[in-house]
Amino acid sequence: MNRRSFFSAIAVPRDESGAMTYRTGGNGPRTSLLGYGCMRLPTVEGSSAREAGDAKKIDQEEVNRHVDYAIAHGINYFDTAPVYCQGRSEAVIGEALARHPREKWLIATKLSNMSQSLRSFEASKKMYEQSFKFLRTDHIDYYLLHTVGQGGPAGFDDRFVKNGILDFLVKEREAGRIRNLGFSYHGDETGFRHALSYHERYHWDFAQIQLSYVDWRHGTETAKYNHVNAEILYNLLDGLNIPISVMAPTLGGRLAKFNYAISRCLSPLDPDATPASWAFRFAGSMPRVFTVLSGMTDIKFIKENVKTFSPLRPLGAKEFAALERAAKAYLGEDTIPCNSCDYCMPCPYGLDIPGILGCWNEAVADGRLPDNTSDPDYPAQRRCFLVEYERAMPPLRRADHCIGCGRCSPHCPQSIDIPASIRRVDSLVEKLRRNGRV
Amino acid sequence: MVEVNRRGFLIGAGLTAAAAVAGDEKVMDGGLAATSRPGVPTREVPLVPPGSGSLAEFSKRCVGCQLCVQQCPNLVLRPSTSLRRFMQPEMGFDRGYCRPECTRCGEVCPAGAIRRMKAEKKRLVHVGRAVWHRDRCIAAQEGVNCNACLWHCPAEAIKLVPMDEANPKSAKVPVVDAEKCLGCGACEHLCPARPMPAMTVEGLKEHRVDAPKSDRDVTKAADTKN
Numbered sequence: 001m002n003r004r005s006f007f008s009a010i011a012v013p014r015d016e017s018g019a020m021t022y023r024t025g026g027n028g029p030r031t032s033l034l035g036y037g038c039m040r041l042p043t044v045e046g047s048s049a050r051e052a053g054d055a056k057k058i059d060q061e062e063v064n065r066h067v068d069y070a071i072a073h074g075i076n077y078f079d080t081a082p083v084y085c086q087g088r089s090e091a092v093i094g095e096a097l098a099r100h101p102r103e104k105w106l107i108a109t110k111l112s113n114m115s116q117s118l119r120s121f122e123a124s125k126k127m128y129e130q131s132f133k134f135l136r137t138d139h140i141d142y143y144l145l146h147t148v149g150q151g152g153p154a155g156f157d158d159r160f161v162k163n164g165i166l167d168f169l170v171k172e173r174e175a176g177r178i179r180n181l182g183f184s185y186h187g188d189e190t191g192f193r194h195a196l197s198y199h200e201r202y203h204w205d206f207a208q209i210q211l212s213y214v215d216w217r218h219g220t221e222t223a224k225y226n227h228v229n230a231e232i233l234y235n236l237l238d239g240l241n242i243p244i245s246v247m248a249p250t251l252g253g254r255l256a257k258f259n260y261a262i263s264r265c266l267s268p269l270d271p272d273a274t275p276a277s278w279a280f281r282f283a284g285s286m287p288r289v290f291t292v293l294s295g296m297t298d299i300k301f302i303k304e305n306v307k308t309f310s311p312l313r314p315l316g317a318k319e320f321a322a323l324e325r326a327a328k329a330y331l332g333e334d335t336i337p338c339n340s341c342d343y344c345m346p347c348p349y350g351l352d353i354p355g356i357l358g359c360w361n362e363a364v365a366d367g368r369l370p371d372n373t374s375d376p377d378y379p380a381q382r383r384c385f386l387v388e389y390e391r392a393m394p395p396l397r398r399a400d401h402c403i404g405c406g407r408c409s410p411h412c413p414q415s416i417d418i419p420a421s422i423r424r425v426d427s428l429v430e431k432l433r434r435n436g437r438v
Numbered sequence: 439m440v441e442v443n444r445r446g447f448l449i450g451a452g453l454t455a456a457a458a459v460a461g462d463e464k465v466m467d468g469g470l471a472a473t474s475r476p477g478v479p480t481r482e483v484p485l486v487p488p489g490s491g492s493l494a495e496f497s498k499r500c501v502g503c504q505l506c507v508q509q510c511p512n513l514v515l516r517p518s519t520s521l522r523r524f525m526q527p528e529m530g531f532d533r534g535y536c537r538p539e540c541t542r543c544g545e546v547c548p549a550g551a552i553r554r555m556k557a558e559k560k561r562l563v564h565v566g567r568a569v570w571h572r573d574r575c576i577a578a579q580e581g582v583n584c585n586a587c588l589w590h591c592p593a594e595a596i597k598l599v600p601m602d603e604a605n606p607k608s609a610k611v612p613v614v615d616a617e618k619c620l621g622c623g624a625c626e627h628l629c630p631a632r633p634m635p636a637m638t639v640e641g642l643k644e645h646r647v648d649a650p651k652s653d654r655d656v657t658k659a660a661d662t663k664n
Contacts, residue, residue, distance in 0.1 A: 087466040342468040349630050350473035395533070396473040403576075403586040403630050423589065434539045 020074030021312040025243040025290025026180040026205040028141055031106060033284050033292060034309040035077035035245065036070050036302075038089045039341065040295035058085060058092050066299055067096040071104050073306045077291045079245070080135075081110040081146055082127055090134035098136045107135055108142035108245070110184065111169075113159055114150070114411075124165040128172075142245070143169065143178045144208055147343075147413055149187020153194035161198075170202055180205035184247065186413035189228045192236065199240055206290070208245040209233045210413075212255060213282040213323040215248075218331055227415065238288045246292045249283040250276055252339025253295075259365040261333055265326035269319060276301075277308040282323055285314040333364050334371075336421045337414045344408035344418060352397040353408060353418060359389050360425050370432060382432045389429060399426035476627060476635040478530045483641035484518065485529035485621060487536065488563040489544040489553040492644045499551035500526045506543035506552060512536060514623065515543060529565075531623035531639070536565075538592045538622065561592075562648040566621025566639040568595070568614045575636035577601075577609045587612050587625035587637050595619040612637070 022030040042062045067078075078097065080089045090109060097105050109131045113124045131140065145160055160166040172178045182204050185192055196204075215230040237244050250256040256276035266278055283292040292309075296302045315323070338357040347353055363369040363385055370381035389398070399422045408418040483493065487506070490496035502525035507515045512534035515527040527543075529536060538561055544554040555563075568587075576582045578601060588596045595618035598610040612625075614637075621639050629635035 083467045085467075086469045345467060346469045346471040348471055350471045352470060396475065397470065400590065400628055401473075401586075401630070403582070403584040404589065405583050426589075433537065 018310050020306070020310045021284070022074075023243075023290040025245065026142070026182075028179045029076070029103075029106065031077045031291045032075045032309070033290070033312055034075055034280070034305055035079055035108075035291035035293040036066070036075055037247070037293040037295035038078060038080035038093045039084045040297045041085055041089060041092060042066070042297050058088055060092055060095060062299075063092050064096045064099065066296070066302060067093070067100070069299060069302055070306075071100055073302075074310065075302075075306070076104060077106050077108065077142075077245075077293075079108040079142075079247075079291075079293050081112050081144075082131060082134075083112040083114075083146075090131060094135040094137075102137065106141040107137060108144060109135065109140055110144040110146035111160075111165070112146040113165075114147060119159055119163060121163045121165055121168070124159075124163065125168065128165075128169070132177075139177050139179060142180045142182065142206065143173075145183040147186050148183040148195050149185050149191040150410070150413065152187070152191050156191065156195055166198075166202060173205075182206040182208065182242075182245075184208035185233065186210065187227070189232060192228065192233055196236060196240065199242070204240075204242050206243045206245060207237055208247055208293075209237070210248040211244075211246045211283050211286070211289070212249050212251050212279055214251060214255065214327045214330055216282070216327070217324065218327055221331055234286060234288065242288075243290045244286070244288050246283045246286075246289050248339055249292050249294065250279040251337070252341060254335070254339065254361060254365070255279045255330075257362075257365055259330065259333075260367045261329040262326045265322050265329055269322055274304060276304065278323060278326075280305060280308045281312065281315055281319075284309065284312040334369065335361050335364050336424075337416060338421075339414060341413060343411045343413060347408055349401055349403055349405070350396055351399070351401055351422070352393045353422065355393050355397065356399045356422055356425050357416075359385070359392050360421075360428075362388070370428070373435070382435065386429070386432055399423070399429060402426065474632055475532045476629060476631075477633045478532050479626075479634060479638040481639070481641055483566075483643055484520075484523070485566050485623075485639060485641040487515065487527070487529060487543045487552050488560050488565050488620075488645065489541075489547075489555050490551055490565075490645065491553070493641065494643070496551050497523055497526060499549050501549045501551075502526050503548060505546045505548065509542050509546045511540060511542060529623065531627040531635075533627075535623035535627040536621075559650070561620070562650060564620050564642060564646040564648075566623075566641045567616045567619045568621070568625050568637050568639050570612050570614060571634075571636045571638065572611070574631045574634055575611055576631050578611050578636075581609045583609075584630060585610070586628050586630055590624045590628050592622060592624060593618045593620045596625065 021033040023033055025031045042059045044057050044059045078093055080093050082090055097107065111124060111128060113119050113127060118124060118127060132138070148156055151158070169178060169181055173181050181202070183195055185195065185207060209230060211230040211234065217229055217231055219227040219229040234244065256279065258275060262275065266273070280292055283289060294301070294305055296305060336357045338354055338361065340354040340358060342354060344353050368381045368384060370378055370385050372378060402419060402422040404419045406419050412418060486493055486496045504517065507517055507527050514529050514531065514534055514536050516530055517525045518528045539557050541555055541557055541560055544552045572578050577584045585598060588598050595615045596612045599613055600606050600608045601611050602608040621642065623639050625637035626635045626639050629637045
C-alpha cells in the first residue's frame with residue numbers, strides 16, 4: 001500500500017458508512033433517496049390497506065413504528081395523496097409525522113381532482129386546504145398535480161388550467177405554503193410534452209414519473225403498456241433540469257417478488273441481492289432522480305430497502321446490461337401489467353380486480369401458468385392455480401362476476417383493458433374447471 | 439319494433455346520462471363494494487337435477503336421503519320445504535350453478551332417482567329454461583353495459599339485441615333461445631341485478647334430451663368458450 005492509497009482509505013472509506021444517500025431535489029433540504037410511499041399502509045389485519053377492503057382499519061400504531069424507524073434511519077421523504085387508502089392515508093401519516101419535529105420530514109401530497117365533481121376551483125381548493133389539516137402542517141414541501149396524462153392534454157387543461165387552480169397554486173408557492181410544485185405522470189409522450197409546455201409559465205420544481213428497468217426502454221413495447229419509455233421522459237426532464245421523483249420502481253411489487261425469468265439474468269451477478277434491490281438500484285442510479293418511492297407495507301421491507309440505499313451502490317455497465325436482459329425476459333412473459341394501485345377500485349359489482357389479476361401474475365412469475373395441457377406439469381399447475389384462486393377471493397369477488405361494464409378501465413394508470421383481462425382469467429378458470437376435478 | 443315516444447326517449451337519455459356521471463363519480467381509491475348473493479325466485483315448476491328424467495318420476499323415486507345435497511360441489515341442491523316433496527332436493531342458484539363438468543349427484547344417488555351420466559351426455563339434457571325479466575335487468579333499466587349472461591351461458595342460448603331496433607347504440611338486452619337453454623342457472627347465478635336476478639330459470643316438468651351429436655361436435659361445443 002502506498003501513501004496515497006493509505007490516506008484515501010482512511011479519509012474516505014469507500015462510503016461504507018451505512019448512511020442513507022441524499023440528493024438535492026428542488027427547493028429546501030436534501031431528500032433521502034429512498035422515500036416512504038403512503039399508498040399501501042398496513043392494516044390491523046397485517047395486510048396492505050389496498051388488499052383489505054372497507055371494514056379493516058389502518059394500523060396507526062404500526063404506521064407510527066414505520067415512521068419512527070424510517071426517520072431514525074435517514075428517510076425524510078413521505079409521499080401521500082388525498083385519495084390513497086380510501087381517503088385515510090393523509091390523516092394517518094399526518095398523525096405519525098406530527099410526533100417528530102417538522103424539520104425531520106418532508107411531505108409530498110397531491111391534488112387528486114380526477115372525478116368531474118372535484119374539478120371546479122372551489123372543490124380543488126377545498127381538497128388542497130384539507131391536506132394541510134390532515135397533515136398538521138403550515139407548508140407542503142412537495143405538491144403534485146395527481147395522475148397528469150389521463151384524459152390527454154385536454155384533461156390537463158380541464159383539471160388545472162381552465163379552472164384557475166394552477167394559478168392559485170403558483171401564488172401559494174410564492175407565499176411559501178408550497179415549497180415545490182410539480183406533477184405525477186401516467187400517459188403517453190404527447191400529454192407529457194403538453195404538461196412540460198407549461199414549464200415557462202408555471203415552472204415545475206420537480207416531476208414524478210414511473211421508472212423501472214422494465215419501463216426504461218420498454219414502456220411502449222406491447223399494446224398492453226400503451227405508455228412511453230421512461231427513458232424518454234427522463235431525458236426530457238433532464239434537458240430542462242427538472243428534478244425527478246420515481247414511483248413504481250418495482251412495478252407495484254411485481255419486480256420485488258421472485259421471478260424465475262428475471263433471476264436467471266441477475267442472480268449470477270450477485271446471488272445475495274434481492275429482486276427488489278435491483279429495481280431500486282436501477283432507479284437510484286439515475287443522477288437526476290432525487291427520491292425513489294416505495295410503498296412498504298411491512299417493516300421488513302423498510303429494513304431491506306434502507307440497506308439498499310445506505311448508501312446506494314450505483315449500477316455498473318455490466319449490471320445495466322443484465323437488467324436490460326431481465327426486462328426483455330420479463331416482457332417475454334404473459335404478465336398483466338397491474339401494479340395493484342387500486343385506482344380502479346371499488347368495482348361497483350364487488351370484484352377484487354387487483355386480486356384477480358394478481359393470481360394470474362403470480363402464476364406467471366412462478367412459471368406455473370397452466371396454459372398447456374400437454375405439459376407434464378399441467379395437472380399440478382391446474383390444481384395449484386385453482387386452489388390459489390379460490391383462496392385469494394370469496395366467490396362473489398371472483399372474475400366470473402364481471403359484467404363487462406368497463407367503468408374501471410378509464411381509472412387505470414397502466415391503461416389496462418381491465419374487463420378483457422378479467423375475462424382472460426375467467427376463461428382460464430372455466431377451462432381448468434371443465435378439465436376434471438380439483 | 440319498440441315504440442319510443444318523446445317522453446320515453448328523454449327518460450332513457452336521462453338515465454343513461456345519470457349512469458355515465460355515476461360511473462365517473464369515484465372520489466376515493468380502493469376498497470371493495472358490498473356484495474350480496476342473488477335471491478332465489480319461487481319457481482312454478484321446481485328444478486330437479488339432470489338425470490332425473492321428469493319431476494314426477496323424480497318425486498316418486500327420491501327417498502330424501504340428502505346424499506346429493508351434501509355432495510353437490512356447487513351448492514346448488516337443497517332440500518325442498520314444500521309438503522308434497524318434503525326433503526327431496528331441488529336446485530337453486532344463489533351460491534353457484536349446475537356446472538357442465540359436474541355429475542356428482544348422479545354418482546351418489548342410491549335410489550336411482552338421479553341417474554348416472556357422463557359430462558358429455560349432461561350437456562344434452564335440458565332441465566329448465568331461462569326467463570328474462572325486463573323490470574329487473576340493469577341494462578334495460580339503467581342503461582348499464584352488461585353482458586354477464588351472454589358471456590357465461592355454456593349452451594350459447596343467449597344473444598344480446600339493442601333495446602331499440604332503430605338505434606343500434608341503445609342498451610343491449612338478452613334474448614333466450616329456449617331450445618338451446620339447458621336450465622343450468624349460470625345466467626341466474628351471475629346476473630348482477632339485486633335483490634332478484636333478471637334471469638331466472640323455470641323448471642321443465644319433462645326433461646328434454648337432445649339427440650347425441652357426433653363426438654366432434656360435442657368436443658367442439660365444450661371448447662368454444664376456451
